[in-house]
Amino acid sequence: MTQLSFEFPDGKVKQFDAGVDIKSIAKSIAISLAKKAVAGKVDGQMVGVNTPLNKGGKVEVITSDSKDGLSVLRNTAAQLLKAALHDTYHDDIKFGTNGAYDDGFYVDTDKKENQVSADELQPLSDKMNKMIKHNVPLKRVILSKADALNQVDGDPYQAKLVNKFASNDQVAFYQINDYMSLANGVVLPSAGSVKYFKLLSVAGAYWEGKSSNPMLQRIYATAFVKKVDLDADVKKRQEARERDHRVIGNKLDLFFVDPKVGQGLPYWMPNGATIRRVIERYIVDKEVAAGYEHVYTPVLMNLNAYKTSGHWAHYRDDMFPPMKMKDGEELELRPMNCPSHIQIYNRHIRSYRELPLRIAELGMMHRYEKAGALSGLQRVREMTLNDGHTFVAPDQIQDEFKRILNLMVDVYHDFDISNYHFRLSYRDPKNTTKYFQNDALWNKSQKMLKGAMDDLGLDYVEAEGEAAFYGPKLDVQTYTALGNEETLSTIQLDFMLPKRFDLHYVGKDGKDHQPVMIHRGIVSTMERFVAYLIEMYKGAFPTWLAPKQVKIIPVSLDKHGDYAKKINAKLRKLHIRSEVENRSEKMGYLIRDAQTHKIPYTLVVGDDEMSNNQVSVRQYGHKDSKDESIDEFVKQIQKDIQSYSRHYGE
Known part of the structure; x- marks a missing residue:
């Protein structure tokens, strides 16, 4: 039997029979290392944990608790997702690329009719869990290029990837149940270790990242070795969603972008325009x-100016096409x-x-x-x-x-x-x-x-x-x-x-x-x-920036509406952005609505407030309210605004 020499990271060299795999190499060092081994590197090249090795070199055992090990886990999860998609949609679905990245893994798809929606993620997740429960093998299969092209016949994206991945007229696949999935990265031998994963979202993604190519549907997901890490990541993502300016912008009616009238061209609604104006x-x-x-200078300029500056030479691809005028001048946005x-x-x-x-x-x-x-x-x-x-x-x-x-x-x-x-x-x-x-x-x-x-x-x-x-x-x-x-x-x-x-x-x-x-x-x-x-x-702008700084809610529009309008006029004269609530809804709902829209101050006025020339003041994020004279409140909010809200509510 031919002997192979492997050099370990600590400089030691060991001899093994040809055909040895990473699992056996790890076991020769320590049983505990063998249990954690998920892949290996030979001369920097990633190899599967059970892949027979036919040449020696510098070897490193990749464990499940390493960054590379996490990538192997996520690559495996991506292959399971492909198998679940194929099992669900059969020949109606085509596949682009898939793989692991820093925050998780993804699979690009192109469905015959409607693309995969977020509502379909849970059934796909259930199918993946079934494969994990049964510890379905991911068997590596090597096909000739001709057989590989025959295997992916009807899927133009996979055919292009076969041509890209082919080496020495060979292409690797993973067999998962009855599905043959084009290999992209090293995976685990079986599905059982992929216990903690979550399918997150779907979004458009151009084939090969080029806007001139077809738009595919990318399914985003993540996976971890430990449940505690998955839970922490899900919590972090939830926090990110709650802070996502696109989500908040929609809820608070700050801006919108309508691709039908221009991609990347935002419309500023009154609330957003106010923030911008301030x-x-x-x-x-x-x-x-x-x-x-x-x-103030024009938004248009003769193209020659950008040729002189060098912008045309360096940033032409990021500029809009020149506008050729009838008199021969070329103008550039x-x-x-x-x-x-x-x-x-x-x-x-x-x-x-x-x-x-x-x-x-x-x-x-x-x-x-x-x-x-x-x-x-x-x-x-x-x-x-x-x-x-x-x-x-x-x-x-x-x-x-x-x-x-x-x-x-x-x-x-x-x-x-x-x-x-x-x-x-x-x-x-x-x-x-x-x-x-x-x-x-x-x-x-x-x-x-x-x-x-x-x-x-x-x-x-x-x-x-x-x-x-x-x-x-x-x-x-x-x-x-x-x-x-x-x-x-x-x-x-x-x-x-x-x-x-x-x-x-x-x-x-x-x-x-x-x-x-x-x-x-x-x-x-x-x-x-x-x-x-x-x-x-998180959408709760400090008072000096808030689009609406004060909401005045009369207990009864008929009885207290004029008093509320009087206060509103006084505040507006002082350039305080206030408005009177004129909807005939229950008081509790109106107060909650003001809080939902993150208005810094809510003033409630009823019989007592009108009799004493006062307002009942409630600050955003506070449950309690307090009675103040109108002049006291004005002094308070002016201090809040003038200090850039560093003395919020003092």
């Missing part, structure tokens, strides 16, 4: 106080505001005395996001950026960078944002297509940003390859309620665009000098920022 007024006032000049602000700078001859020159705008932009990436307000095709560009002399860079960063931190404090970290994003010097080529400028600008952060004593991480094509940047990274990392704010240093647009200022020496341009966005786009706040606050 943020816009806040940030404009904040920036004006910080020395910014606010402007702007994807960035920087060329527009450059035109503002270039309108006059600039002196060093004007620098730093700070230009800001709530500038509308359009980007052609792929349909599959669109998501509520977080990923859209039309957006309004809280944009700003500062033109500085080279010796002003670090001071201006610190000034912008301090403004950013101040704004975050007002919005009560604390869960963020800083990332210095550098170029990848090996990527000669994405980044403009000037080693000296890149090294100089990256060193400047790093020096400013060090001077401020702020912690940060460094990320190569995350810079803009024209310069390095500081990104402020946050996490959404769904666990996705987002760039909320950014400061970018740019030596390139001033050179491309031939920008100058007259220096102290009377000669022309080139300014440096600093791009910055404090609160990102209005769309992304509102989405972030919806999830952060």
Whole structure:
């Protein structure tokens, strides 16, 4: 019998007979390890736990409690789901790809008539549990490419995958009962260990991730080795759903997106528009106080400007097609505001005395996001950026960078944002297509940003390859309620665009000098920022941001309606967003409805309140109410609003 040599992670080498499997190798080390073994790696290649090995190498035993082991479990669950789907729909269903990912596993399907719906997940789960209960084997079967194509005949997606996976004219399948499933990843020998799984949801997914391909239905699911881990994950997902800005936005009537009239183009309803308006007024006032000049510039620009800036060369696929006019001009919906602000700078001859020159705008932009990436307000095709560009002399860079960063931190404090970290994003010097080529400028600008952060004593991480094509940047990274990392704010240093647009200022020496341009966005786009706040606050906006700040409920519309209207008029005159409840419903229902809509203050007025010129005040999230004079309540809510709700209800 031929002997094979295997080297273990600790450096030890052992000899085994050819045909040995990972389970036997693990058993030779320890019985307990053999029990936990679910797969192995030989020279970095994953192999099944019972797969006969015919060559030696560096070997590692994969256990059920490892990350790789969890992937094996989830790959197995994905194969069981495919078998359950085939058993349910037979030849009426086709399969795309399937497999494990960080949060679970998925299977892509294409059903003959209606796609698989969320209502069908429980019966599919029951069939999987039946296979698990009977510990159904997943037998690995090797077919020739010709036999494999015959096996998947009638399924164009699987046929394409057979051609992709074929190696040495062989293709691997797993036989599960009477179903032959195309292999994708290593699985467990049998179904019995897949005890704790959950089918989660369904959503559209393009075949091969390309929007030009057919839309398939993706079934999302997850699985864990231990029940406690599954329970924790389900709870976490429930919390995420409760914070999902798309769900809350619908419940509170903040915005909607209708694909029939435009994918990725949100409509702001009055409640959402109010939140946005408050943020816009806040940030404009904040920036004006910080020395910014606010402007308005067109949403359209001659395409040549974006060719000069480099956006056309670098981001053409993310831009809308140019509009060719009858006079020969080509106009482009702007994807960035920087060329527009450059035109503002270039309108006059600039002196060093004007620098730093700070230009800001709530500038509308359009980007052609792929349909599959669109998501509520977080990923859209039309957006309004809280944009700003500062033109500085080279010796002003670090001071201006610190000034912008301090403004950013101040704004975050007002919005009560604390869960963020800083990332210095550098170029990848090996990527000669994405980044403009000037080693000296890149090294100089990256060193400047790093020096400013060090001077401020702020912690940060460094990320190569995350810079803009024209310069390095500081990104402020946050996490959404769904666990996705987002760039909320950014400061970018740019030596390139001033050179491309031939920008100058007259220096102290009377000669022309080139300014440096600093791009910055404090609160990102209005769309992304509102989405972030919806999830952060779980829809319960602090009083200063809430679309409706006060709901006044008269006990009887006939008897107390005029008194409620009088209070409402007083509050509105003070720019407090209040309204009178005019529905003839039971008092308990109306109070609960105000709480459901997360209105910060509910005022109930009846005979006693009207007699004493008072209101009965109930704050959101509180069960008890208290009587106050109208003037006392006004003083309280004004303090709440003016302090950015840091003294909520005091």
